[in-house]
Amino acid sequence: xxxxxxxxxxxxxxxxxxxxxxxxxxxxxxxxxxxxxxxxxxxxxxxxxxxxxxxxxxxxxxxxxxxxxxxxxxxxxxxxxxxxxxxxxxxxxxxxxxxxxxxxxxxxxxxxxxxxxxxxxxxxxxxxxxxxxxxxxxxxxxxxxxxxxxxxxxxxxxxxxxxxxxxxxxxxxxxxxxxxxxxxxxxxxxxxxxxxxxxxxxxxxxxxxxxxxxxxxxxxxxxxxxxxxxxxxxxxxxxxxxxxxxxxxxxxxxxxxxxxxxxxxxxxxxxxxxxxxxxxxxxxxxxxxxxxxxxxxxxxxxxxxxxxxxxxxxxxxxxxxxxxxxxxxxxxxxxxxxxxxxxxxxxxxxxxxxxxxxxxxxxxxxxxxxxxxxxxxxxxxxxxxxxxxxxxxxxxxxxxxxxxxxxxxxxxxxxxxxxxxxxxxxxxxxxxxxxxxxxxxxxxxxxxxxxxxxxxxxxxxxxxxxxxxxxxxxxxxxxxxxxxxxxxxxxxxxxxxxxxxxxxxxxxxxxxxxxxxxxxxxxxxxxxxxxxxxxxxxxxxxxxxxxxxxxxxxxxxxxxxxxxxxxxxxxxxxxxxxxxxxxxxxxxxxxxxxxxxxxxxxxxxxxxxxxxxxxxxxxxxxxxxxxxxxxxxxxxxxxxxxxxxxxxxxxxxxxxxxxx
Amino acid sequence: xxxxxxxxxxxxxxxxxxxxxxxxxxxxxxxxxxxxxxxxxxxxxxxxxxxxxxxxxxxxxxxxxxxxxxxxxxxxxxxxxxxxxxxxxxxxxxxxxxxxxxxxxxxxxxxxxxxxxxxxxxxxxxxxxxxxxxxxxxxxxxxxxxxxxxxxxxxxxxxxxxxxxxxxxxxxxxxxxxxxxxxxxxxxxxxxxxxxxxxxxxxxxxxxxxxxxxxxxxxxxxxxxxxxxxxxxxxxxxxxxxxxxxxxxxxxxxxxxxxxxxxxxxxxxxxxxxxxxxxxxxxxxxxxxxxxxxxxxxxxxxxxx
Numbered sequence: 001x002x003x004x005x006x007x008x009x010x011x012x013x014x015x016x017x018x019x020x021x022x023x024x025x026x027x028x029x030x031x032x033x034x035x036x037x038x039x040x041x042x043x044x045x046x047x048x049x050x051x052x053x054x055x056x057x058x059x060x061x062x063x064x065x066x067x068x069x070x071x072x073x074x075x076x077x078x079x080x081x082x083x084x085x086x087x088x089x090x091x092x093x094x095x096x097x098x099x100x101x102x103x104x105x106x107x108x109x110x111x112x113x114x115x116x117x118x119x120x121x122x123x124x125x126x127x128x129x130x131x132x133x134x135x136x137x138x139x140x141x142x143x144x145x146x147x148x149x150x151x152x153x154x155x156x157x158x159x160x161x162x163x164x165x166x167x168x169x170x171x172x173x174x175x176x177x178x179x180x181x182x183x184x185x186x187x188x189x190x191x192x193x194x195x196x197x198x199x200x201x202x203x204x205x206x207x208x209x210x211x212x213x214x215x216x217x218x219x220x221x222x223x224x225x226x227x228x229x230x231x232x233x234x235x236x237x238x239x240x241x242x243x244x245x246x247x248x249x250x251x252x253x254x255x256x257x258x259x260x261x262x263x264x265x266x267x268x269x270x271x272x273x274x275x276x277x278x279x280x281x282x283x284x285x286x287x288x289x290x291x292x293x294x295x296x297x298x299x300x301x302x303x304x305x306x307x308x309x310x311x312x313x314x315x316x317x318x319x320x321x322x323x324x325x326x327x328x329x330x331x332x333x334x335x336x337x338x339x340x341x342x343x344x345x346x347x348x349x350x351x352x353x354x355x356x357x358x359x360x361x362x363x364x365x366x367x368x369x370x371x372x373x374x375x376x377x378x379x380x381x382x383x384x385x386x387x388x389x390x391x392x393x394x395x396x397x398x399x400x401x402x403x404x405x406x407x408x409x410x411x412x413x414x415x416x417x418x419x420x421x422x423x424x425x426x427x428x429x430x431x432x433x434x435x436x437x438x439x440x441x442x443x444x445x446x447x448x449x450x451x452x453x454x455x456x457x458x459x460x461x462x463x464x465x466x467x468x469x470x471x472x473x474x475x476x477x478x479x480x481x482x483x484x485x486x487x488x489x490x491x492x493x494x495x496x497x498x499x500x501x502x503x504x505x506x507x508x509x510x511x512x513x514x515x516x517x518x519x520x521x522x523x524x525x526x527x528x529x530x531x532x533x534x535x536x537x538x539x540x541x542x543x544x545x546x547x548x549x550x551x552x553x554x555x556x557x558x559x560x561x562x563x564x565x566x567x568x569x570x571x572x573x574x575x576x577x578x579x580x581x582x583x584x585x586x587x588x589x590x591x592x593x594x595x596x597x598x599x600x601x602x603x604x605x606x607x608x609x610x611x612x613x614x615x616x617x618x619x620x621x622x623x624x625x626x627x628x629x630x631x632x633x634x635x636x637x638x639x640x641x642x643x644x645x646x647x648x649x650x651x652x653x654x655x656x657x658x659x660x
Numbered sequence: 661x662x663x664x665x666x667x668x669x670x671x672x673x674x675x676x677x678x679x680x681x682x683x684x685x686x687x688x689x690x691x692x693x694x695x696x697x698x699x700x701x702x703x704x705x706x707x708x709x710x711x712x713x714x715x716x717x718x719x720x721x722x723x724x725x726x727x728x729x730x731x732x733x734x735x736x737x738x739x740x741x742x743x744x745x746x747x748x749x750x751x752x753x754x755x756x757x758x759x760x761x762x763x764x765x766x767x768x769x770x771x772x773x774x775x776x777x778x779x780x781x782x783x784x785x786x787x788x789x790x791x792x793x794x795x796x797x798x799x800x801x802x803x804x805x806x807x808x809x810x811x812x813x814x815x816x817x818x819x820x821x822x823x824x825x826x827x828x829x830x831x832x833x834x835x836x837x838x839x840x841x842x843x844x845x846x847x848x849x850x851x852x853x854x855x856x857x858x859x860x861x862x863x864x865x866x867x868x869x870x871x872x873x874x875x876x877x878x879x880x881x882x883x884x885x886x887x888x889x890x891x892x893x894x895x896x897x898x899x900x901x902x903x904x905x906x907x908x909x910x911x912x913x914x915x916x917x918x919x920x921x922x923x924x925x926x927x928x929x930x931x932x933x934x935x936x937x938x939x940x941x942x943x944x945x946x947x948x949x950x951x952x953x954x955x956x957x958x959x960x961x962x963x964x965x
Contacts, residue, residue: 628923
C-alpha cells in the first residue's frame, strides 16, 4: 500500500548478501577448502567444516552473519591451536592451516561488499597455496574448479541478474583469457634450483621398503595399491621374469630380522656389462627413502646417486618429490665374479644359535660343491609342499624352523629368508634382496607402472667363478607370482584393485595414469634444466633468471596499464561530459557521498544539498547543468567548459557534513 | 503556457484531494500520456473523488459506470431500440460514450462485461449491431479495482491489465490531511462547485506537447536496460513487453512535462516505473505482483548508462 510514495535511489545498492550470491560464495569456499582437507589437522578441518556448514545454514534460513564478538575468540583459539600443533604460527604448513580457518571465519562474518571481495581473494590465495603440497593432476583440476567458482561468485556479486550458467561461462571466459599469461609465466618464470614446495616434511609417513626386513614387513606393504614408480623403456621391455627391481640388499641376520650391511662407496656399479641391455627412464614417487629400486643389474650413474658393492643404489638425500632417473640394466651379465673378501664374509654371517632344525637340515643337504648344495636346498623346498599365502601364521621364536617344518605357509619374505639361512648354514654365501618384482605395462601410455603391491624379496647366492646368481625361492611355491604378478598367485586377501572382478577399474586407472603421467612429465617436471634446454633450442644459450624476471615484470606492468586504460575508456564511453561527471562523483565519493550507480542527477543533487548545505548551491548547479547537457543533447563546448569551471571552483571543506 | 495550465490544474485538484500530490501527478501524467488509469485500493480512499475531480477540472463529459456482477455488455455500450416513428432501429448509446469514464469496481463484473469496456479502451471505438461508432476524443477510462482478495471479484487477466498504462494506489491519507478532511466540507459538494480549469482543446495541446519532449539516446539506453533487467531477472515470471516499454517512455515524458522540463531524465522514468511496470509483472516466488521493495531493488540494480 505504500507504493505511491516516491522511490528514492539515494542509498547505495543493498549490500545484504542475497541467498543465491551467498551460495555461490559458499560453493567457492567449499571447493577451495576441500583439497586442503588432507593437509589440515583434524581439529582445523573439523572447525572449517563446522563454520562453513553454519554459514550455509544461516544463509538457508535467511539469517545474517552471526555477531562479531563471537569471531574474535575463534581467531585466537585458531592461532593457539596452530601454535600448539606446529610449534609456530608462520611457515608453510601452519600458515596454510591458519589461512584455511581464517577463510571459513571470514565467510562467516561476511556482511558487505568488502568482506566478500576479501573472501574471494583469500580463496584465490589458498588455491595457489595448494600447490605447496600437491602438484598432481587431480589437485590441479580441483584448484582450477575452485578458481572457476570463485570467479562465478565474484560475477554473482557484480551482476546479480545473471544466472548460474552465465556466471560459469563468464568465469570460464576469464580463465581462458588468463591462459596465455599463465603459459608465458609457466615457461619463462625462473625456476629455483629446488622447487619451492620440496621442503622435506612432506613425505614422512609413506609406504615403501626399508633397510630391514622382519616377517610381515612386505606382506603388509603389498596391501597398498600406491604407485611406487613408473618406467619408460627407450627400447624393448624386459620380459616379466627379468623384472627384478633391486632395492635394499639384506646381508645381516640377527635371528629375527634381516638388515643391510651397506656402505655406499662407488659412483657406478663395478662389473663388465654384457648380454642384453635395457635403457629406461624411471619416475620415482616420493617415498622419503634414500635407496632407488633399479632393474637388475644396474649400470650407469646419476648425480647424487652412489652404489654399494652389492649394487644397491642410494641417493644423497631422501626422495621427497617426484624424481626422474636415467639408468640401464644388464640382466644377463655375471656380477661379483671376483667378489671382495668382506662381502663374502658378510654373506656367510649367521647368529651363533637359533633355528637348530634348519641348521641340522642344512648340514644334511651340504655337499662339497656350492652349486649342488643350492640345488639340493631348492629341491628340498620344491618337494616340501609349501604354500604361498598373503596371511602367513604368526611366527614364534626360531621363525625359520617354524616356517620350514611347521606352518609351511609363507610369503616371499619367508621363502627368501629361509633359503638364505639354509644356504648360509650349508656354507654357501647368500643374501636376501628386497625390491619389486614385476610391473604392469599401461596399455594406454606404454609405461610400466610398479606399485607397492609388487614388493618382493628374493635371494642371491655366490658361486665360485660365476659370481652372484639370483634364486627366487618364492617361485618354487608359486611360479605364477613371477610371471603374472601377485594376483596370479594368490586368490584371497588381494588388494582391492588387484581383484580379478575389477579389471575394468584397472583399465580406467590405466587411462587416468597415462594422462597423469603426461601431466607430471610435461608440467611438474618442467624445472630449471628443462627451461634452459628450451631456451637453447631457441638459440638463447645464456639463460639467466634476473633479466627474464625484469622483462616479465615490465611486460606485465605495461599490459596491465594498457588494459586498465582500455577498460577505463570503455566504462567512460569516451565522452568528456561523462568524465567530468565521474570526476565530480569521485571527489564527493571521498567524503562518502559517491553517486549510487542508479541514482539520477537531480536525485543526487537533492541528496548532496541536504548533506552539505553550505555548498548546496554549487552542487545543485553542477548536477542540474549535467542533467541538462546529458539528457537534452546536443551540448556545446562552452556549456561543457561552464560545467568544468564550476567543478574546478567547487571547494569542499572537510568538515562535519551532517544536515542541520 | 502549458506549464501554467498544469500548475493550475494540480493546485485546483489538490484543494479537493488532500495530501495526495504525488498520486495526482501520477494520474495526470497517465492522462497526458493518453493512457488509461487503474486505481487499486480498498473502498473509501478517494478513488471516485479523484476521477470525478479530474473530469470536472479538465472540463470533460463524465460518466460513471458502477460495475456489478449482473452488469451486461449492452449496459455499457448501448442498445438498439425500434423507433416506431421512423420504423427503424435506433442506437441508444450507452455510458461508454463520454470523455472520461469512471469504471468503478471493475473487477466485480463478469469477464464478458469487463472485456466490452476494455475493447472500447483499446480501439477507441464501439461496434454495435454492425455499426462502428467512434468514441469521443479525448477518451479516458479510470477504473478502480478492489484488492483481489476481497470476495466477489473477478480479477482482471494479464492481457487486460496491460491495457492500463498505469496502476496507482491511493492509500490512507496522512494524519494532517485526514484531519483537514474530517474538518472540511463534503468532497462531493466541493466537486460540484468547481469549474473547469482548462478546456478540452488545452488538454489536447498538452497531450500533443507531451509527445514532443526531448528524449536523449542515453535515456533510451536506460529504458532498454530496465526492460532487459525485467526480462533477465530471475525474480519475475516474464519481463516487460515492448508495449510496456513504449508506455514507460510516454508516461515518463508526461511526468517530465508536469515537472516543467522539456527533456526526460532518468529520475522521471524511475518515478513512474513502479506504476507502469508493477501491474505487468509477476513474482516467480508466489505469483504476486511485485511490491515496492522488489521494484526498488530492480531499479537499484540497473546503473544509469
